[in-house]
Amino acid sequence: MSYVIFGRAIKTEYLTLGTLFATGAAVYGSMGGKKEAPAASGKSxxxxxxxxxxxxxxxxxxxxxxxxxxxxxxxxxxxxxxxx
CATH class of the missing domain: 1.20.5 (Single alpha-helices involved in coiled-coils or other helix-helix interfaces)
Incomplete structure (x- = not known):
């Protein structure tokens, strides 16, 4: 089965893979950034x-x-x- 998007036929397999890769990329992107170490003030x-x-x-x-x-x-x- 396929869907017509912008005049082109796209198979559901490609839509599924695109959705999974986009979700994975969004999760990976949200996990990035600088990690701050806790302050070593010497206090318990x-x-x-x-x-x-x-x-x-x-x-x-x-x-x-x-x-x-x-x-x-x-x-x-x-x-x-x-x-x-």
């Missing part, structure tokens, strides 16, 4: 997150919860650091 991930996301409590209950979470994370970090 947890330190950078703490700086980026300030945590402030609105009540004493929230403050207690935040302190318990911070203590839990500190203990987990110590245990994780000791095993490596």
């Amino acid at each position: 991930l947890t330190e950078r997150v703490k700086e980026a996301v300030p945590i402030s409590a609105g009540s004493s209950e929230e403050e207690q919860l935040m302190n318990s979470i911070k203590n839990f994370l500190a203990e987990a970090e110590k245990e994780g650091g000791a095993s490596h």
Whole structure:
């Protein structure tokens, strides 16, 4: 079977291959570009997150919860650091 495009008969096989190659070229073109390396500031991930996301409590209950979470994370970090 073929389709008539601009007065010419084009087989469906060629239309299929053209579509696949065009899609592949579009994907390949969108993946290009300069890759930026993460900044080597010497800070750990947890330190950078703490700086980026300030945590402030609105009540004493929230403050207690935040302190318990911070203590839990500190203990987990110590245990994780000791095993490596």
